[in-house]
Structures are given as structure tokens and as C-alpha cells.
Amino acid sequence: MPKQKTKEKKPKRKAAATAEASDKKLKTYALLRGMHDVLPREEKHWKNLYHTAENLAEHFQFSRIETPLLEEANLFIRSIGKGTDVVDKEMYVFEDRDGNKVALRPEATASAVRAYIMHGMWNMSQPIKLWYWGSMFRYDRPQAGRYRQFNQVGYETIGDADPVADAELILVAHNFYKDLGLPVEIHINSIGTPEERQRYKVALVDYYRSKRSYLCDDCKQRLNKNPLRLLDCKQERCQPVKEDAPQIIDWLEEESKNHFMKVLEYLDELAVPYVLKSTLVRGLDYYTRTVFEVYPAVTDAGAPTSVGGQQSALGGGGRYDLLVEEMGGRPAPAAGFSLGIERSVSALKQYMDANKIKPPVQKFDAYLAQLGDHARRRALKAINELRSSGLKIDYNFSKNSLKSQLEAANSLQVPYALILGQKEVQDGTIIIRDMESGVQEIVDQKKVENLLKKKLSRFDDDKK
RNA sequence: GUGAUAGUAGUGUAACAGUCAGCACGCUGGUUUGUGGUACCAGCAGUAGGGGUUCAAAUCCUCUCUAUCACACCA
Numbered sequence: 001m002p003k004q005k006t007k008e009k010k011p012k013r014k015a016a017a018t019a020e021a022s023d024k025k026l027k028t029y030a031l032l033r034g035m036h037d038v039l040p041r042e043e044k045h046w047k048n049l050y051h052t053a054e055n056l057a058e059h060f061q062f063s064r065i066e067t068p069l070l071e072e073a074n075l076f077i078r079s080i081g082k083g084t085d086v087v088d089k090e091m092y093v094f095e096d097r098d099g100n101k102v103a104l105r106p107e108a109t110a111s112a113v114r115a116y117i118m119h120g121m122w123n124m125s126q127p128i129k130l131w132y133w134g135s136m137f138r139y140d141r142p143q144a145g146r147y148r149q150f151n152q153v154g155y156e157t158i159g160d161a162d163p164v165a166d167a168e169l170i171l172v173a174h175n176f177y178k179d180l181g182l183p184v185e186i187h188i189n190s191i192g193t194p195e196e197r198q199r200y201k202v203a204l205v206d207y208y209r210s211k212r213s214y215l216c217d218d219c220k221q222r223l224n225k226n227p228l229r230l231l232d233c234k235q236e237r238c239q240p241v242k243e244d245a246p247q248i249i250d251w252l253e254e255e256s257k258n259h260f261m262k263v264l265e266y267l268d269e270l271a272v273p274y275v276l277k278s279t280l281v282r283g284l285d286y287y288t289r290t291v292f293e294v295y296p297a298v299t300d301a302g303a304p305t306s307v308g309g310q311q312s313a314l315g316g317g318g319r320y321d322l323l324v325e326e327m328g329g330r331p332a333p334a335a336g337f338s339l340g341i342e343r344s345v346s347a348l349k350q351y352m353d354a355n356k357i358k359p360p361v362q363k364f365d366a367y368l369a370q371l372g373d374h375a376r377r378r379a380l381k382a383i384n385e386l387r388s389s390g391l392k393i394d395y396n397f398s399k400n401s402l403k404s405q406l407e408a409a410n411s412l413q414v415p416y417a418l419i420l421g422q423k424e425v426q427d428g429t430i431i432i433r434d435m436e437s438g439v440q441e442i443v444d445q446k447k448v449e450n451l452l453k454k455k456l457s458r459f460d461d462d463k464k
Numbered sequence: 465g466u467g468a469u470a471g472u473a474g475u476g477u478a479a480c481a482g483u484c485a486g487c488a489c490g491c492u493g494g495u496u497u498g499u500g501g502u503a504c505c506a507g508c509a510g511u512a513g514g515g516g517u518u519c520a521a522a523u524c525c526u527c528u529c530u531a532u533c534a535c536a537c538c539a
Binding site: 030031033084085086089090107136140141142143144146147150151152169218232234235282283284294296312313314315316338339340341342343344351369371372401402403404405406407408409410411417419421422423431433437438440444 | 465466492493497499500501512513529530531532533534535536537538539
């Protein structure tokens with residue numbers, strides 16, 4: 001009849017709690033909309049992505065740049081473009097205490113370009129290749145894989161007009177997911193120069209005007225506001241109209257067309273698969289010619305495509321030959337891309353779950369269990385000594401019984417436990433326990449390091 | 465920004481408006497004092513927040529917050 005106990009206890013506790021609550025009600029805090037914590041259990045994925053990004057940067061000679069989260073608002077307004085949703089609706093803009101109009105960066109390309117200009121990087125050997133990793137802010141309505149503060153990794157090549165630069169960037173994006181083991185699809189298109197695009201827009205609008213009565217309401221709006229977006233309409237009724245719409249590629253001049261062909265040739269040569277998407281346009285104004293986006297691949301098994309809807313891009317980028325000049329720098333062609341970290345992590349996790357791939361866990365070499373005050377005092381020192389010799393020791397000083405410490409060692413799948421009690425401290429010894437067999441030996445404290453290393457290397461050999 | 469659905473311990477879930485909101489994982493401790501995996505016992509911890517309807521609310525209404533989905537947009 002253990003229930004009787006709780007019978008008496010519970011009401012008492014509750015009464016006390018409410019009485020206390022009325023006095024000093026502790027406020028707990030929730031997250032602001034669209035904000036999120038990256039918890040320790042996600043860490044292994046984040047670390048994985050970061051190392052992959054850093055490794056690629058090293059191999060392809062991109063140098064790390066870190067720019068402020070906060071910049072003059074005009075920087076983004078000028079680069080991304082007034083009229084884009086990113087600037088008009090989604091940017092965190094406010095006045096600082098001096099009355100300056102500042103903004104939390106919604107993306108980092110503008111900042112990279114600003115730094116290029118400000119620090120006179122055109123005086124250095126071109127191209128300048130930069131990469132970054134950090135938080136971006138967009139005041140958007142959140143959904144899965146879409147946050148108001150999110151992280152991007154990006155690569156920018158400034159000062160190279162050659163199609164090889166475009167191809168190199170796409171290769172880096174491709175390698176990023178290849179190294180992670182996540183199958184992706186790269187969509188690519190060319191949106192030409194502003195002049196070419198303008199002429200195309202006219203043709204597109206003309207065409208759509210003639211089909212106006214078949215269009216959905218959104219598209220009727222787009223016709224005036226943002227004609228290029230007509231091409232991404234998902235409404236069924238617009239699909240037939242879309243299919244016969246003029247394609248931008250037919251409106252490119254020789255030079256742009258050649259550029260695009262060369263990019264594709266490079267990709268073929270590199271065996272980077274891509275999908276030509278004549279309907280791909282990007283949301284930011286500064287792009288010229290090559291544009292591309294990365295999507296999780298649609299596979300038969302698992303189909304890990306639904307991070308925030310069925311088609312959410314992991315990242316994208318393209319060429320922006322005019323941006324440097326527009327921002328007051330000496331004209332320099334450039335290209336770049338960025339990838340969403342949260343979206344990539346989420347897609348990767350889905351893919352791993354669907355395919356039963358387990359992420360590698362960080363393993364400790366041994367667990368040090370201590371018993372009693374003297375032992376504890378000695379234990380931290382021992383851990384520190386072992387650490388400097390390269391051994392990773394797990395421990396938990398808030399557990400006192402040997403039982404609970406071995407329990408912890410067991411659940412962490414540590415191969416060896418080191419036991420340090422009163423007796424061992426006195427004798428200058430320590431017990432090494434093989435967690436698999438349960439065999440223990442008492443050794444001199446000075447010899448643990450070498451012995452443990454020897455045992456661990458045998459452990460590795462056994463595995464092979 | 466528009467429309468819709470949802471919110472129960474840390475996690476996953478159960479409860480016709482009606483006993484004390486149940487279960488599992490988890491975490492803490494214990495089953496003789498210094499030995500893990502299994503088992504058993506005990507403990508910890510919850511109705512997102514505010515208002516209302518009712519004798520009675522996790523359950524009905526309402527506002528707020530948050531998440532998710534679709535659209536719009538994007539990473």
C-alpha cells in the first residue's frame with residue numbers, strides 16, 4: 001500500500017507550493033519567437049558541419065573572415081535591394097543610442113564586400129577568397145528549419161570573373177554535403193546581366209499578360225510587383241502557363257551564355273551533378289549570371305526532403321559581378337554562396353535516421369572513480385596529469401558511491417575504469433578495471449599512464 | 465504577412481467535464497558499510513500563461529504566447 005503515503009503527502013505539498021507561489025512567484029522565461037537553443041545533444045552534428053566547412057576552406061584556400069552582427073542598415077538596403085522581402089519586411093532595424101540606423105545582418109555577403117572595400121583588399125593578389133560561419137537574423141514567420149536567428153556558413157570569391165570561380169564554389173558546396181554524407185541536388189540557372197534580365201522581364205510579362213485569365217491571384221500580383229517570381233508559382237492552375245513561358249536562357253547575350261556554358265562544362269568535368277532549372281531566380285537583387293541552390297536529394301528510400309515543407313533549400317548563391325562597384329568599391333567581379341546550418345543539420349539527421357546511420361559518439365579512454373575525501377583531492381590532479389598525456393578521462397565528483405560511478409562508466413561505454421580510494425591513495429596505487437571482463441589490477445600510480453595507453457592500443461588492434 | 469492545427473514532468477505518451485492527472489524512459493538514492501550491465505524498492509518532476517462558463521475544467525469559451533503545416537518569402 002505505498003499509495004497511502006503519497007495520499008497524505010501530495011495535498012500538503014501542493015498547498016505549500018501555492019501559498020509560496022502567491023508570495024514570490026518566480027517567472028520563468030520562454031524563448032522569443034523564432035529563437036532556439038542548440039543543445040548539447042545537437043553538438044556532435046554542429047561540430048561535424050563546422051569541421052567539414054573549415055576543412056574545405058583550407059583545401060580550397062578560403063580565409064576566415066568575421067564581420068560584426070550589427071552593421072549600418074544602409075549596407076544591407078543598398079546591397080540586397082529595397083523592395084526585396086528580406087530588406088522590407090524581415091530585417092531587424094533599429095536606432096542605437098546615438099540615433100544611428102543599424103541592422104542585425106540578414107546575410108553576410110554584404111559585410112564581406114564591405115570589408116573587401118574598406119580594407120583595400122583589391123591591392124592584394126586576386127581573387128580574395130573568404131569564408132564565414134555565424135548567425136544571421138531575419139524577422140520571418142518561423143517554421144521547422146526556419147528561425148529568426150539562424151546560422152550560415154558561406155564562401156565568397158571576390159575578384160575573379162572566370163567561370164572557374166563559379167564552378168569552384170559549386171564544387172565546395174557539393175563537397176560539403178558529400179563529406180557529410182548527405183545526398184543533395186544542385187539546381188542551377190543563369191539570370192544574365194541586369195540588361196538581359198530587364199529585356200527578359202518584358203517578354204515574360206507580355207507573355208503572362210496574354211494568359212492573365214488563367215492565372216492565380218498571387219500571380220496576377222506578381223505580374224506587376226515581381227515578375228520573375230511568376231516562375232516559382234506552385235498553384236496548379238498556373239503550371240501549364242509556366243511550362244510554355246519564355247526562358248531566360250534564350251534572352252542571354254553571347255557573353256553570358258558562354259559564361260554559363262563554361263560553368264556547366266566545368267561541372268561536367270568535375271562530375272558534380274546538377275539540375276538545370278530555368279525557373280530558378282534568387283531573392284536578392286545583386287545576383288548576375290550564375291545562380292544556384294542546394295536541395296536535399298529526393299531519394300526513394302527515406303525521402304528526407306521535408307524540412308519546412310517539401311522544398312526547402314539548404315543553401316544557395318551565385319555570381320554578383322556588380323555588387324562591389326555598387327557599394328562604392330573599385331569594380332570587381334565576384335561570386336559566393338551560403339548554406340543554412342540548421343536546415344543542413346535537420347536534413348542530415350533525418351537522412352541518418354531514415355538510413356539508420358548513427359553519429360559517431362565521443363569516447364572517453366577511461367572513467368576515474370574516487371572514494372572519500374582524500375581520493376577526491378587526488379583525483380582531479382590525476383585527471384589533469386592524464387589529460388596532459390593525451391588521455392581523455394571521464395569522471396563525476398557529485399557521485400560518491402563506487403556503485404554509481406561504475407554505473408556511469410558503464411552507461412558511457414568507457415573501456416576502463418580507474419578506481420582511487422583511501423587505500424590506494426595511501427599506497428600510491430590505483431586500480432585499473434577492464435569494464436568488459438571485470439578483471440582488475442592494482443598498479444603504481446606512476447605507471448597508470450603508460451599501462452593505460454598500452455591497453456588502449458591493444459584495444460584498437462583488437463577492433464581491427 | 466495570410467490561413468489552419470496543436471500545446472500534459474527533461475523526453476515520449478494516457479485520462480467521457482466528475483476519485484489524489486496515470487504509464488514508460490530519464491534523473492537521485494537504496495536492496496549491508498569499496499564494484500557496473502539485468503532485477504526489485506523509494507524519491508524527483510507536469511496540464512504553456514491570463515481571464516471566463518460550471519457544483520466541478522487538462523477537457524468547453526476567450527485573449528496572449530509558442531510550435532507545426534500550407535501560402536507568401538527564404539537559409
